[in-house]
Amino acid sequence: MDNTDAQLLETIADLHGIPEGSFNIRKNGTLLARNSTADIEIVPKKDKDGIDIIVKAGVKNKSVHIPVLLTVGDFKDTVYNDFYIGADADVTIIAGCGIHNDACGDAEHDGIHTFYLEKNAKVRYVEKHYASGKGEGKKVFDPVTKIFLKENACFTMESTQLGGVTYTNRKTYATLGKKAQLIVKEKILTDNDERAVTDFKVFLKGKHSRADIVSRSVARGRSVQKFGSDLIGKNECFGHVECDGILLDKARIVSTPKIDAVSPEASLVHEAAVGKIAGEQLLKLMSLGLTEQEAEDAVIKGFLN
Amino acid sequence: MLELKNISYSVKDEAAGRRQDILKNVSLTFGDASINVITGPNGSGKSTLIKLIMGFEKPTAGKVLFNGEDVTELGVTERARKGFTIAFQQPVRFKGITVKSLLELASGRKMNTDDMCECLSAVGLCARNYIDRAVDGTLSGGELKRIELAMAVAKGGELFLLDEPEAGIDLWSFEDLVKIFDRLRDKTVIIVSHQQRILETADKIFLFDQDKIVSAGRGEDMFSLLTRRPSLCWRDLREN
Numbered sequence: 001m002d003n004t005d006a007q008l009l010e011t012i013a014d015l016h017g018i019p020e021g022s023f024n025i026r027k028n029g030t031l032l033a034r035n036s037t038a039d040i041e042i043v044p045k046k047d048k049d050g051i052d053i054i055v056k057a058g059v060k061n062k063s064v065h066i067p068v069l070l071t072v073g074d075f076k077d078t079v080y081n082d083f084y085i086g087a088d089a090d091v092t093i094i095a096g097c098g099i100h101n102d103a104c105g106d107a108e109h110d111g112i113h114t115f116y117l118e119k120n121a122k123v124r125y126v127e128k129h130y131a132s133g134k135g136e137g138k139k140v141f142d143p144v145t146k147i148f149l150k151e152n153a154c155f156t157m158e159s160t161q162l163g164g165v166t167y168t169n170r171k172t173y174a175t176l177g178k179k180a181q182l183i184v185k186e187k188i189l190t191d192n193d194e195r196a197v198t199d200f201k202v203f204l205k206g207k208h209s210r211a212d213i214v215s216r217s218v219a220r221g222r223s224v225q226k227f228g229s230d231l232i233g234k235n236e237c238f239g240h241v242e243c244d245g246i247l248l249d250k251a252r253i254v255s256t257p258k259i260d261a262v263s264p265e266a267s268l269v270h271e272a273a274v275g276k277i278a279g280e281q282l283l284k285l286m287s288l289g290l291t292e293q294e295a296e297d298a299v300i301k302g303f304l305n
Numbered sequence: 306m307l308e309l310k311n312i313s314y315s316v317k318d319e320a321a322g323r324r325q326d327i328l329k330n331v332s333l334t335f336g337d338a339s340i341n342v343i344t345g346p347n348g349s350g351k352s353t354l355i356k357l358i359m360g361f362e363k364p365t366a367g368k369v370l371f372n373g374e375d376v377t378e379l380g381v382t383e384r385a386r387k388g389f390t391i392a393f394q395q396p397v398r399f400k401g402i403t404v405k406s407l408l409e410l411a412s413g414r415k416m417n418t419d420d421m422c423e424c425l426s427a428v429g430l431c432a433r434n435y436i437d438r439a440v441d442g443t444l445s446g447g448e449l450k451r452i453e454l455a456m457a458v459a460k461g462g463e464l465f466l467l468d469e470p471e472a473g474i475d476l477w478s479f480e481d482l483v484k485i486f487d488r489l490r491d492k493t494v495i496i497v498s499h500q501q502r503i504l505e506t507a508d509k510i511f512l513f514d515q516d517k518i519v520s521a522g523r524g525e526d527m528f529s530l531l532t533r534r535p536s537l538c539w540r541d542l543r544e545n
Contacts, residue, residue, distance in 0.1 A: 216400070278397070281397050281399060283397075284393065284397040285410065287359060287385050287389075288410050289385040289386050289460070291382050292382070298406075298410060299399065299402070302399055302401040302406060302439075305402070
């Protein structure tokens, strides 16, 4: 592991070196380090690139790190990871991918992640994407996340795109059983000519299932972001989608929320607000002694906090 | 000491196609170590005066002098750094910014729990319950108002502009508010208020009506004048 690897690991997974417990670190399409434990087993797939992560029933307060590093250009890495979370387990999964591309060719990582949560299982899934490098090659992420929640399971997804990503197209699908809960907190920062497309499709199938999706985005430069969500309420359920965007410079944000109450018992809400930073927010912070630029930075930092 | 010299402020009335005066030739002096309360009917230009002092708006005519220095052309940031501190009438909400971050931005330094406790307990809030909360719609109007005042306490300064500090604060907590003014007795404090308990604390009261000062005087004298004739509307008071 060199300095670039260490920096990327720290940025995307708050890791200072090799973690304890179960982990799988992948670099440029090959395995860098892996540790499998009795509670959280990591098994490489035989038919394609990827791993199965198996969390035993009842395992609590454990975490697993599965970061991916990409430090070369002209490389497309697609990986299929399946997560099987046993009943009553409660774990944190820290994924994330860092690309450092100094080359002319494109570097792309597509993580296809599927989560199966058994009854009463609970997962906090933290995923950070970050890219750096001076090369002209694009830095691309096209992740697909599929989530299947059985009765009373709870999945919290915290996904953050920190910057430097030339193009991303994120797709998230979820199917919720009885009393299952999905919480999504998405944060995206784009600049220059970057593009970010993000789509959610959530089926609220089970009675008393709940979904809460909050997306906060900041678009600078000439970057463009597109947010789409599709909530389908097939039972007595509650769904809420919120998309807040801050626009700077000549950036553009398109938000298309769709809610479909198939069941008359479904209660679905969407909220969307896109615009510049409110003048009164800047004035308040300037009245504390900040310059206009410092005030703007403070608002954005807090917003993406 | 803050001096306003012949301050006028007008805006263009699009409907009527002419300029409308908000403030007309106002000259006032606010001394060091004094609590000054500005009162008067809605729309008489009180909040505009506060905005002009803080630099949110520039006067159409006249000068603002702070300790003898002409600050009329200075921006908000520069005035804040010279010791101008404002608490807004309507506190601003910030998605994601915590009470802790705002207090640190206000004070310009890292704060530990004891520091924050001092600022927040001054406004009747327990730091433990608030420092990690976002200053957004999850806080009530009264809580936001208290945090707004805590920020002014955290920032410190020489000139305090408090625009209706009592708005949204329950009557039971008025003594907390009055204690804050007591802490600021050695500063120049300008408060816009209609509240009797606040008028009582004033060294000097200024009565505004229709774009200008109609009456000013020692706190006690003005207070008894205002309370002796509660049935009179402001305009009648001026005529008397």
